[in-house]
Amino acid sequence: MGRFTFNKTAVGWFSYSNELCTSSEGSTGLPKATTQCTNDNGRPTFQRAQTFRCGTSLGDLQQMINSTNASTIAISTQILTSKPETLTAENITMAAKITTTLLLGSSLKEAINFTVVTISQLLKASRSEFSSQTSSVIESLTSALENFTLTVGSSQSETVVQPNLAMKSLKVNVSHGAAQGIQFSATPSTTQSFVSDRIYTSSVPQLTINKTTPTGVNIFIKFPQERTQEAMKVGFVLYQNDKFFQSRRFATPLGTTRNVITGSISSDTVGLRKTVPEFVELLYQPPPIRNATLYDFACVFWDYSLGDWSTEGCFKSNRLSETDLARGMVGCVCNHTTSFSMLLSFRKDVKYSKAMDIITFVGCFLSVIALSATILLELIVSKSRKSNTTMILVSIYSSLLLFNLLFIFGANKPPVVGTVMADRSGNHMLKSDLHVDRDSGPCTAVTALMHFFLLATFTWNALYAMQMLLTNLRRTQLCSLRLSQSRFTVISLIVGWGFPLVLTSFTLAVSYSVENPLNYRQQEFCWLATMDENGTFDPRRTLLWSFLLPVAVLLFFNTVELVYFSITAVRQARRTRRRSKTKTNNSCTLLKEVISSISLAVLLGLTWLIGYLLLVSHDPDVHTVLSIIFCVFNTTQGIQIFLLIPDWGRISTALRSMPTPTVSIGLHSKKYNVRAQHGKGLPEVYRKMETDFTSNFHILSPSSNLPKEKET
Known part of the structure; x- marks a missing residue:
């Protein structure tokens, strides 16, 4: 595309140019441009390439955020975080602050895709870089993103799907019983990344399970029974992992991660003030863990006041069948909306043989x-x-x-x-x-x-x-x-x-x-x-x-x-x-x-x-x-x-010297004690010798380690 080349990309995802910034330009190794692959009437198409000014830093963007176009800030932030494995805690903090400011602004509609990509890339940063230094900034970011999903304008639906983050905003008409609830479903790909054609929403009276396809994450929000408003605004955010939700109460020696999904509803007439649902139901089928079997789980939500997971207001679902449980599916019911997840506990598999090797x-x-x-x-x-x-x-x-x-x-x-x-x-x-x-x-x-x-x-x-x-x-x-x-x-x-x-x-x-x-x-x-x-x-x-x-x-x-x-x-x-x-x-x-x-x-x-x-x-x-x-x-x-x-030899002699029954046949024998001194410093060697009437000698206590001629 013009002077830039891009690699094959999934529909909905962004691709970065093969042309990189040089050391003389600054921002060494970062791509010079980015573009999104979209679905144009069934035909995958790259959009116009968005360029990056080499040498720009996250610190520069923080200073320019109030004086520069939101799209320019969003594109630059996206490219500056395009190599998440190299991001430090300071980089994550600055990028999160910039993104939060964009989400709270009023001119982000045209740049929302770039902002969501940045958040998705932050979720790929090293877990060790997320700490107490970043926790408060990250909480502000997740809260701003949750509120942003309820600001859908005249359009009836908006979906942004990136490898580690999926966002859905929509309006639902609930007048005259047109809809009783809304269900959001995400079926994971083989790489556990999110793709646009595996994200679904539907107006249904209750949570439904697809029996023929693999089940990933499902959330169903039951609208309140007393509703007189014309429409409900609904927002969903699905996180591929829980790096934004670092828990101090839950340890992960197995190194497992968990999906986190945020579900929110509000009346179309009250702005961002959230509406309390009748209930929220979740259904989840976790990916298999090597050499381990699911043992137990807990239904939790992120308590911003606690800064950790909490089980208050959530319960385990009892409507799953034995078949569903055998498939490894787990379910939860909560009486409020927020960021939900399921903490899973696994027992290590042990292969017991019927007999030892x-x-x-x-x-x-x-x-x-x-x-x-x-x-x-x-x-x-x-x-x-x-x-x-x-x-x-x-x-x-x-x-x-x-x-x-x-x-x-x-x-x-x-x-x-x-x-x-x-x-x-x-x-x-x-x-x-x-x-x-x-x-x-x-x-x-x-x-x-x-x-x-x-x-x-x-x-x-x-x-x-x-x-x-x-x-x-x-x-x-x-x-x-x-x-x-x-x-x-x-x-x-x-x-x-x-x-x-x-x-x-x-x-x-x-x-x-x-x-x-x-x-x-x-x-x-x-x-x-x-x-x-x-x-x-x-x-x-x-x-x-x-x-x-x-x-x-x-x-x-x-x-x-x-x-x-x-x-x-x-x-x-x-x-x-x-x-x-x-x-x-x-x-x-x-x-x-x-x-x-x-x-x-x-x-x-x-x-x-x-x-x-x-x-x-x-x-x-x-x-x-x-x-x-x-x-x-x-x-x-x-x-x-x-x-x-x-x-x-010693054993044979000892066995022969053991007492045995004797039969007198008129034979006579004599016993002698023979002592020999062999050289200075060598111990004395004692031998007990026995002779019978035939004058044969038998050594009963042979000496050890003596030369043959000395033994004789």
Whole structure:
């Protein structure tokens, strides 16, 4: 169009030129012109382009508003707000003041379209820019717009529809029962924007529902029964979101927004003085919320004296059928006209499987059996081993066993039984768009116990690694620290069980409440809270600071220990290979060291490091593979411990030394105690040997970690 080009635009909307203001002209990046796409006898047509003077600011317009043509001010304000994502609170305040002044003026009829576009664009500004600084100015703007809809002149109807705002003004003849009420309906587009061919008004005796098309927002105003006036002026304003109506009483953790609709009527003979209707009825079908189901709603209106939503004079409609409710429709009835909305509360959807994942369930179940057997075997050989080592190992196995039992029988939380929108009787102010059930049942207790026993497992793992380190350092004379067996036992018990107890108790104390247990645990699974409302990892949740961080410290220490012992084992293997004369012995030594390192890694819980990789993995395929590996390795940790950790030679010897029924056959045997001292600094090794009449010797208590030639 002339020297400007415009892109494809919906009928009724405005389009901006591709030609932009340059830095030398001022107002960098803003379009130089705007035009509206209108319906000209069924044919979409662009109107004459309206130009913008580059370099003009909102401050300039405020100073010129009383001396410049209203259309020029309205067009300039529209273009200056055409990039709403860049608007600041100061920009919003100035634009709202300019628009309010235009609405209250007497020469706006020819510029109303541009003014409505500006308001629509302000509704796209960042929500964070709306604050107490802008609230009073915005309230003045909405009030002026509501009054403006009742100033319709000689024309019988006027409609302005923009993406985020729809305005309708009309006159209705109510004499001799010609009309009993007026209904305004808006069917949303796929993008939830408003378009002109989806806005309807009709004179009807009561609110009607279209059963075949999607239902958006509907409002019906019932005219007062005693009416002698010739006509009624009716005005509607529909806001796509509630950024102009910022509530302090209603929180939105789900990030939901709501339509706000203003309905007003006045007598044609009393000017702007509003008339009280017989009643106002609203019907609304909210757009679906991902992974959430509508639970409850409240019928509210904006109370300008309160500066917030109020339920006074509004009630829930009881005439909706079960079919309407199943479609997600909600209804309200109010006894006055103003700006209405519906506050909606959603319950997060939880997908409950009929049974746990097969790998997880089978792995944990087998681990329970394996850990039970490992504890039994450990107690059998406890007499031939230091009591501290036995205590630590049994503590590791016991805490891991109890965690697996809790996971199998208590982690899968049963579904919440209840009906959607259970409270339809009262119209109470809601506190939040996220409904959280009061805590009931054992899920929180199971979460706390699982938290405690899993922390205890990692703590005892670290204590075992510490004991091995101190023992090795004393043998190599790098550390002279010696603790008595009783003192070490007391310290281990205090740290091993005390640290998990303190951390679990502290987590419960600071994050749990009966009213909102989801601050502590998850809704769908009895475990620490980890995700936000959008299903993404939230570092503010309890899982990070009460589990991931302390376990990360313990795993780091255990990893360092594993590296240290692996290096020590490699050096020992090299010395052994230099003394060995056969390749078979070399292969066996290497295999033993590899198995020993793997066993230690399993016992120290280092397979849980895979879980930390899941937190930083963003590739879906990599995340899936890591999830499978993590699941397999950690659910079968008990089986790995049973196969790799127990000293089967010591166990076999202990089993043979257990008392058994004897049959005298005339054989004779003698027992000897043999003591050997091997090098300075090495402990004395005691062996109990038994010989029978055939003079065969059987080692019942073999020494460990001695070179082969010294053993012989």
